[in-house]
Amino acid sequence: MVDSAAERRRAGIRRGLPFGIAVFAISVSFGVLARPLMGPVAPIVMSIFVFSGAAQFGALAVLLAGGSTAAAIAAGVLLNARYLAMGLALAPSLRGRALSRAAFALPMVDASWASASRGDGTFDPWYLVGVSIPQYVGWVLGTVVGVLIGPRLGDPNALGLDALFPAFFIALLFEEARGRRRIVAAGGGAGIALVLTPVVPAGLPILAAAAAAVAVARRRS
Amino acid sequence: MSSVWILIAALALATAALKVAGPLTLGGRPLPRRALDVVELLASALLAALVVVETFGKGGSLTLDARVFGAAFAAVAVWRRAPMIVVVLGAAAVTAAARLVS
Numbered sequence: 412m413v414d415s416a417a418e419r420r421r422a423g424i425r426r427g428l429p430f431g432i433a434v435f436a437i438s439v440s441f442g443v444l445a446r447p448l449m450g451p452v453a454p455i456v457m458s459i460f461v462f463s464g465a466a467q468f469g470a471l472a473v474l475l476a477g478g479s480t481a482a483a484i485a486a487g488v489l490l491n492a493r494y495l496a497m498g499l500a501l502a503p504s505l506r507g508r509a510l511s512r513a514a515f516a517l518p519m520v521d522a523s524w525a526s527a528s529r530g531d532g533t534f535d536p537w538y539l540v541g542v543s544i545p546q547y548v549g550w551v552l553g554t555v556v557g558v559l560i561g562p563r564l565g566d567p568n569a570l571g572l573d574a575l576f577p578a579f580f581i582a583l584l585f586e587e588a589r590g591r592r593r594i595v596a597a598g599g600g601a602g603i604a605l606v607l608t609p610v611v612p613a614g615l616p617i618l619a620a621a622a623a624a625v626a627v628a629r630r631r632s
Numbered sequence: 633m634s635s636v637w638i639l640i641a642a643l644a645l646a647t648a649a650l651k652v653a654g655p656l657t658l659g660g661r662p663l664p665r666r667a668l669d670v671v672e673l674l675a676s677a678l679l680a681a682l683v684v685v686e687t688f689g690k691g692g693s694l695t696l697d698a699r700v701f702g703a704a705f706a707a708v709a710v711w712r713r714a715p716m717i718v719v720v721l722g723a724a725a726v727t728a729a730a731r732l733v734s
Contacts, residue, residue, distance in 0.1 A: 429715055429716045429717065430716060432716065432717045433716035433717055433719070433720050436717065436720050436721055436724075437720065440724075448636075449636050450636075453636045453637065453640060456640055457639075457640045457643070457644075460640065460644035461640065461643045461644045461647055462647075463643075463647055465682060466643055466647060467643075468686075470639060470643060472691075474639075480635040480636075480638055480639050483639055484638075484639055484642045484643060484646075487639075487642075487643040487646070487647075488642075488643070488646045488647075488650075491643075491646065491647045491650055492650060493674060493675070493678045494647065494650040494651045495650045495653055495654065496654075496670075496671050496674045497651075497654075497671070497674070497675070498650065498651050498652065498653055498654030498655055499653075499654035499667070499671060500654070500671040500672075500674075501654060501655060502654040502655045502657075505655050509656055512652075512655040512656060513652040513655060513656060515655070516651045516652045516654070516655045517648060517651055517652065519651055521675065521679070524675070525675055528672075532671075532672065568731070569728060569731060569732075570724060570728050571698070571702055571723070571724035571725060571726065571727030571728035571729075571730075571731065572724055573699060573727070574698070574699045574702030574703065574706075574723045574724050574726070574727035575720050575721075575723065575724050576686040577682075577683055577686040577687040577699060577702065577703040577706065577723070578702060578703065578705075578706035578719050578720045578722075578723030578724070579716075579719075579720055580679055580682040580683045580686055581683050581703060581706045581707050581710055581719070582706065582710050582716050582719050582720070583679050584676065584679040584680055584683055585707075585710040585711070587675045587676050587679055588676040588679070588680070592673060593672075593673055593676040594676070596673040596674075596676045596677040596680075597676040597677060597679070597680035598680065599677060599680075600676065600677030600678060600679075600680040600681040601680040601681060601683065601684045603677075603681060604680070604681035604682075604684040604685050605684050605688070605694070608684070608685055608688070608689050608692070608693070608694055609692065609693050609694055612692070613685075613689070613692060616681060616684075616685060616689075617678055617681045617682055617685060619681075620677045620678050620680065620681030621674055621677060621678065622677075623673075623677040624670050624671075624673035624674045624676070624677040624678075625670050627673050627677075628666065628669035628670040628672075628673055
C-alpha cells in the first residue's frame with residue numbers, strides 16, 4: 412500500500428529536520444558574511460528567493476574577492492547548473508499539469524533531491540517537498556539571525572564559520588556516495604575540481620566535475 | 633546598491649528556470665537509460681567538487697589553511713555517524729581553534 416501524500420510529506424519533514432538545523436547554522440554564517448557587503452535587507456531577500464547555499468556563497472565569494480556583478484551572477488548560475496540535471500532526473504516522477512510539476516521542482520535542493528531518490532532512478536515528490544521544508548525555514552531564519560548578530564561577532568573567520576560549508580558538503584557527500592560507481596564519480600569530480608580551480612573562473616570547476624559522472628556512466632555500458 | 637538587487641533577481645530567476653526546465657519540457661516521459669545512469673552519478677561528482685573548492689579554494693587558487701582541520705573533523709564525524717549539527721559546528725570550532733594556535 413502506498414502512503415498518502417500528507418504522510419510522505421511528514422516523513423520527509425522528519426528526515427529534513429537535521430538538515431534544517433545544519434542549514435540554519437550555515438545560513439547564519441551567510442548572513443554574517445553578506446551583511447557588510449549587501450546591507451541588512453538584501454541577504455534575507457536573497458535567501459527567500461534564491462534559497463541556494465552554493466549559489467549564494469559562490470556569488471558572495473566572487474563579490475568579496477572584488478569580482479563584478481556579472482561574474483557573481485555567472486558563478487551562481489554555474490554552481491546551480493546541477494539543478495538542470497537534477498530536474499531532468501526528477502521530471503519522469505512528476506505527474507499533473509505544468510504548474511503542478513513546476514511547483515514540485517521549485518523547492519528541490521541537494522539534500523531533498525538525494526533523500527527523495529528511490530535508488531532506481533525515480534523520486535518521491537511529496538517526500539522531496541517535505542525534506543525541503545525544514546531547510547527553507549532554517550535557511551531564511553538563519554540568514555535573519557546572521558544579519559542581526561553579525562555586527563556584534565567580530566571576525567567570522569576567527570570563529571571558523573568559513574569551514575561550515577565544506578563540512579556541510581562532506582555530510583551530503585557521505586549520504587550520496589553509496590556504492591562503488593558513485594565513489595569513483597566522487598573521486599573523479601574531486602580531481603577535476605582540484606586541477607581546474609587554479610585555472611578557470613570560480614564555479615566552472617564544479618560544473619566540469621559533471622564530466623566524471625559521464626565518464627563513469629559510460630564505462631559500464 | 634542596485635547591482636546587488638540585479639544579482640539577487642538574476643540568481644532567483646536563473647535558479648528557478650534551471651529547476652523547472654526538466655519537468656516542464658519532459659513531464660511524464662521517462663529519461664533514456666543512459667541519461668539516468670549519468671544523472672544518478674552527478675550529485676556525487678558535484679558534491680565532491682564542492683568539498684574540494686570549499687576546503688582548498690581561495691580566490692581562484694588552491695591553498696592549505698585552517699579549513700583543512702575543520703573539513704577533516706567533519707569527515708571523521710560523518711563517518712562516525714555524528715548528527716549534522718555536530719558535524720558543521722564542530723568543523724567551525726576546530727577551524728577556529730586551529731587559527732588560534734597558528
